[in-house]
Amino acid sequence: xxxxxxxxxxxxxxxxxxxxxxxxxxxxxxxxxxxxxxxxxxxxxxxxxxxxxxxxxxxxxxxxxxxxxxxxxxxxxxxxxxxxxxxxxxxxxxxxxxxxxxxxxxxxxxxxxxxxxxxxxxxxxxxxxxxxxxxxxxxxxxxxxxxxxxxxxxxxxxxxxxxxxxxxxxxxxxxxxxxxxxxxxxxxxxxxxxxxxxxxxxxxxxxxxxxxxxxxxxxxxxxxxxxxxxxxxxxxxxxxxxxxxxxxxxxxxxxx
Numbered sequence: 001x002x003x004x005x006x007x008x009x010x011x012x013x014x015x016x017x018x019x020x021x022x023x024x025x026x027x028x029x030x031x032x033x034x035x036x037x038x039x040x041x042x043x044x045x046x047x048x049x050x051x052x053x054x055x056x057x058x059x060x061x062x063x064x065x066x067x068x069x070x071x072x073x074x075x076x077x078x079x080x081x082x083x084x085x086x087x088x089x090x091x092x093x094x095x096x097x098x099x100x101x102x103x104x105x106x107x108x109x110x111x112x113x114x115x116x117x118x119x120x121x122x123x124x125x126x127x128x129x130x131x132x133x134x135x136x137x138x139x140x141x142x143x144x145x146x147x148x149x150x151x152x153x154x155x156x157x158x159x160x161x162x163x164x165x166x167x168x169x170x171x172x173x174x175x176x177x178x179x180x181x182x183x184x185x186x187x188x189x190x191x192x193x194x195x196x197x198x199x200x201x202x203x204x205x206x207x208x209x210x211x212x213x214x215x216x217x218x219x220x221x222x223x224x225x226x227x228x229x230x231x232x233x234x235x236x237x238x239x240x241x242x243x244x245x246x247x248x249x250x251x252x253x254x255x256x
Contacts, residue, residue, distance in 0.1 A: 061189055061214035064125045070136040073128070073196060075204035076218045078167035078176070086166035086224060094208040103162075103229035106153035113194065113208050119143035119151075122191050130218040131254075140212050142193035146186045148228075154182070158230040161185045162237060163211055166224035169244055178222040178243040179234065179252075180213055189214040192225070217254035219245050 081087075089097050094113050102108040123141040145161070165176040184190055193212050194201050201207040206223025213220050220243075234240045239247035246252045 058187070059215075061126055064127065064137050066125065066139065068125065068137050069139060069197065073136045073138045073205060074130075074134060076128075076130050076132070077223065078169075079204045081165075081167035081224050083166045083168055086226075090203060090207070097208050099209065099225065100227040101148065101152050101229075102227070103231055104155040104158035105230050106155060107151070109152050111148070116143050116148075116192060116194060116209065119147045122188070124189055124191070124212075124214070126189070126212070126214045128218050128221070131250075139197050140191065140193040141195035141198075142191035142209075142212065144188065145190045145192055145211065146188070148192065149185060152230075154230050157232045158182065159232050160230070160234065160242070162229045162231055162234075162242075163222040163225050164227040164229065165222050166226050174244070176222065176224075176244045177238060178211075178220055178245075179231075179237075180211075180216075180220065184213055184216070187213070187215070215255055219243075219250065220254050 097113050099111045099116065100108075101111070120143065121141055122144050123139060125137060125139045127135050127137045129135050149161075160179045160181055162177060162179045165178075167176045168174065169176050180190070189212070191212050193206075193210050194208060196202065196205050201210065206225075209225045210223040211221055211225060231237070234242045238244065241247050242252045243250070
């Protein structure tokens with residue numbers, strides 16, 4: 001090492017720090033422009049389009065046999081919503097539960113749990129992959145979301161299905177919500193599950209109703225569903241990114 005080497009290193013470190021500060025300042029200024037956020041959004045759309053080309057959204061997730069069932073099925077996220085209305089419904093074994101379906105539909109409707117059970121049912125044994133790194137295999141039974149949509153008749157401009165949930169996620173009472181597009185909504189393995197492993201869905205796993213979107217990660221599979229809205233965009237919902245965790249920086253499309 002020469003005598004001038006420490007000076008060169010200090011100079012390079014200062015140069016990199018200054019460059020980084022300049023870059024961050026530039027990004028901050030760019031985020032305040034009209035065109036830069038649109039450019040980022042177009043990049044996200046390009047990424048989603050590329051995913052469509054590489055992996056068919058119509059393909060089926062792997063299904064297993066009862067011999068493959070996990071001994072226990074963990075609860076992801078909230079295990080018992082701290083919500084007065086939800087606790088009232090749970091105390092009555094969800095007899096008073098009503099699922100409200102509204103938004104861009106021709107026939108808004110509400111459904112009791114019995115009415116949801118009266119819809120055509122589908123059973124599937126699939127693996128749940130949590131973003132936290134664990135997996136479990138369970139047998140789910142529920143109404144295909146497509147059967148519910150057939151009852152309410154989505155309008156042509158509907159692009160997304162938004163699930164509103166009972167579980168508060170913070171001290172301000174922000175409720176969990178999640179969304180999928182119409183392509184996933186009509187996928188045959190997308191169901192509104194009310195049973196797990198042959199028994200009524202436990203509270204820890206989302207009773208009385210949770211969505212199963214089998215080709216996506218666990219945070220997309222909203223629990224404690226209280227309402228479903230069909231929308232053309234997310235502009236007026238939360239931070240406008242399509243879900244509670246997406247508002248915190250998660251990817252909106254969590255396909256696997």
